[in-house]
Amino acid sequence: MTLALLGQGLAIGLVNGALYILTALGLTLIYGILHIVNFAHGEIYMLGAMLIYVLFVALQWPLPLAFAAIILLAVAAGLAVERGIFRGLRGQWMQLLVASVGISLIIQSLSWIAFGAQEKNVPSVLPGVLIIGGVRMPLERLAAAGVALVLVTGLYWLVYRTRIGLAMRAIEEDEETARMLGVNSDRVAAIAVALGFVLAALGGAFVAPIYSLNPGMGLEAILMSFIIIIIGGLGSITGTVLAGLLIGMLQSIGALILGAEAAHVLVFAAMIAVLVLRPQGLLGRA
Amino acid sequence: MSAVLTVQDISMRFGGLAALSEVSFEVGEGELTALVGPNGAGKSTLFNIIAGVFPPTAGRIELAGADVTGKSSHALARLGVARTFQLVTLFPDMTVEENVVQGLHRHTRLALFGGIFNTASYRADVARTTERARAVLALLGIEAHRNERAAELPLGIAKLLTVAIALATEPKLLLLDEPAAGLSLEESNRMMDLISGEVRKRCTVLLVEHNMRIVGRYCDRAVVLQFGRKIYDGRADGLVHDQAVVDAYLGVAEMA
């Protein structure tokens, strides 16, 4: 295998890892703060992608406007879900989990009805391929990876450098005490969920031009995200980043050397290894 | 008088700092001993080591001469050690009676077969267990509450129930973590009367307490810790006259 090939493989793994992170970030955030595994995450991701199609492609809106609209809708959806469903079930994790399954099923079936079964696609805004020393990288992927980087940094900043982040961590530690210290946990929860939804929607929106879209893409996304948070550890942003890159690399290098089939097995092997040796995930706390 | 519990040179370090250093003492058959000390003296740590929550860094724990250092808590339970928790811990969704029945676990047969086919002998066994549970409740004077949900009990009753559950295991050694904490004066008197009365008739008791009044009034012996070292080991009523203890407690605890 030539060096160029290996370099290409690494590049692919890195960028795909970034895409995985982009997909799983919101899931991690919501779990980290509310200990809710939000099954609806995949559907919000799907809606983000579909909305880019509807607004930017079908209705010809300018891109910034489309993104603004998506963010607003995501915030609204997040607040609505938190208010209407999550809040009432706080503390009953089983009900919460199954409720989020219900939400995702509803969104999914409605989307099949609304968007139909034909694959949609969003023409690339950044066509073209960047070539460095024989390694080729599509610009749109690089852009999405860049976005992932920005979002991760932004999230770190929010969680570790701001007052709202402090409140979030306080609630993560111990909701009761946080309340007593005057943290408005309802408000923080609402913000966290809204933020998680925005992250999911943005993930979908930025991945949209790279892949083709159908209402089933949410399920595929959530299954992959599960694998990532299992390996990385629930609620750990760093863990998600780590696991995302790990899986990206495993798949690309694995596929390059052993073939795609084997690479897929490798991912599961990694998951088993983690479950056996460190069930709470690489950076998770059990 | 043979020792039920022997604590031998127990040391415990968490990372850098030593929580306990070479603490040794014995608890004799039928004694009611108090483990005393200001907050952070290491009494809870020692208590947890004895109860098998975590093993010590060094030293050994013996039950009636047998080494039980680092045994898991359900292993210790089978050897006759029972405990209560500082924060009231119960089976919240069960009734008071069911709680005590669970306490009787090691005296019941699993009897899967009998249970599935609900054989006569199984039914008899269940009836017997219920009887014993009620007896324990009666002993602590809370049989009236036996059908109430544990989660809904007032603190006084709940604390008595924790003792009842532990007592139901029919332990040789009963470990009580601040049994009177958070109780009103008469509640705590009632609790301590029971412990020093009916309970100690049945088993040896080691309790953690920092209320000198209670220790002095109800216990035979006291072991006092400070900064993880033993500074007093002797008659409980001698406590208040011991200079080291007084210094340790100066202005800290209520010297009744």
Added chain:
Amino acid sequence: MSRPLLAALTFAAAALTALPSSAQESFKIGNLSPLSGPAAAFGIGINRGIELATEDVGTFTVAGKQYKLELVPYDTSLDPGKTVAALNRAILNDNVKYGFILGSGVHGAVLPIIRQHGFFDIFMGAMGKEITNPENPTVFRFMASSDQLYYTFTPEIYKKLNIKRVGFMGPNNDLGRADVRMLKDVAGRLKGQGVEFVGEELVEINAKDFQAALLRLLAKNPDAIDTNASPTGTVGLIAKQARELGYKGYFISSTAVLEAKALVGIAGRGADNIVAYRIWSTSPTKLYQEIADRHEKKYKEPTLGTVWEAYAATRWVVEAVQKAGSFDTKKVAEQLAGSSFQFHPYGPATWGGEKSHGIRRQIQTPLPASIIKDGKWEPLEVRMGVLE
């Protein structure tokens, strides 16, 4: 009411709620296909094909009685379990004797039931003699099978485009694996012309990212990548990502129903040099165009790929029923196998396959090959050989 009792009654109710099947003079054609999920486009296309055919057939006479077509759809979402359940309902409850069943993967589960009840299976799927064979006399494949295409078409295309090195990329499922087997075999037979099979990549069924796998395949620099067995969207993605990695060669796709607009939409200029069988760059018949127009008018959507074949199948079966003068599936099967049909949108149709499958159950229609140039389908002048 006590809880177990409640359970008892609802259970009884549940088990007995088998809706009575309507007993009026209608000839029911079932459609056991994915109507939801990623493959829904195929199933919905079949529904529409049947509906369009129903408009044209109107009422017809069998043994002196007037009948009209009635479509009974069942959603299988390509899940074998659900398909078995659907077929049970169709046969036992709705007394549907004729129906489309889509997907090779589900047939392993339904064939026993088909045989048991002599259900007339209008089979839409790629796999060849594994399914249409003498054991299953009432199973007719109304579309080209991959073996048919591989053995009669592929060699011609290789010759035409001077393709020597071929690789395969497809889903890691029964279809993908079967295709790899055939492709290798065909390549072996063509060794004389210097054709060589350079490698295969089987990827996860719902995979959307093929870069890594492609990288490995492209390292063996093939002239053509066979993307058989992949649905339209996937072919588009493979093309796009391969071009991004600097691949210049051809893509050859046959079983998937491809639509240029979708492909170009996904892959842009990368879609050029996608070759496909069964794509008509120019309407082969007036009927073909007419159906496309009616479809777009009626459903406000570009015509789904399965519409034409479903249309033809429906009309042909009805004709066979009329000729047979009975609804007995065995009789109709005999009648159909011996017949030819003038109203197939692709052109005159008949039955073949006795050599390759051991029974005349494989439809034979004119088939085109097309290639995308500048984002549009252009005809690729090759004639289909004969399947031995």
Added chain:
Amino acid sequence: MKRFSVPLLLAVLVVLPFLAKPYALHVAIVVLFSVTYTAALYAVLRMGYLSLGHAGFIALGAYACVILSVRLGVSPWLGIPAGGLVAGLAAWGLGALTLRLRGIYFSLAVFAFGEIVTAFFRAFDWFGGPAGIPGVPRPSFFGTPLASHFAFYWLVLAVAVLGIGLLYRLQFTRFGATLLTLKSADSEKLAESVGIPAARYKTAAFVVSCAVTGCMGAVHAQYLLFVSPQVFTFLTSTDLLIYAMVGGLASFWGPILGAGVLTALGEQLFSVGYWKTLVYAAILMIVILVLPGGLIDLPRRLRARARAAIAAPEVR
């Protein structure tokens, strides 16, 4: 009344095949499958563990039976206990590894397990690969295979009654009661302190649940005459959860009721594609939000409502 209702339920089930059309029997069989799976799932749910991969155990049971009877020519009768055995053993291993994890960690671990099981069978052609294994033989009774719905119904009923009966009895034995002491981390600590070997109890319960699931999975494969990696998936697992939730977790009969109602309903919603999912999900959300006790709780609530109405008649 209560005393007679279980016998009544059984009576209904026994009389059913003599009255019902074959299709109704098909529905009954499918309902019995999901009812059994859900009852088994409930045995784990009630100790505070939520399995996101129970379909994995159905698949294990199914494949064990199919491999034995198709590949190794063992009698289909043996396939059924074998399915239970394999699933039980798997549960034992998985339980030992993951039952010390609480809450969602366990759920995700089991989810991963379910995914791995299907990935495994898809990977090896000897296990049928992605296409699966057709031609699964059914057990025969005195030489005649249980081909008709009528004949096969009895087999399914037998396994269901045995399985559910076992789970039912276990729940109300001392064993079942002790399991409830493991519901939360705190009460588990207390349980340990009175000598309850928590890990062993949890594993035992998990094994029983999965063994029952596996046995039924084997019968399921025999009913379908086929098994493939696509049959029992993650979506099957979530369906079971929905059944349990909709039925209500407060009582043993809740999940059974939920599974029965929703499965039977599903059989009526074939033609509607996406709407079926929508109906399911809508019912689920309504129950979770306005009927936390589940369907099983409905009669009690209505009675309570009625009593309230009598007590305080509306004032205009």
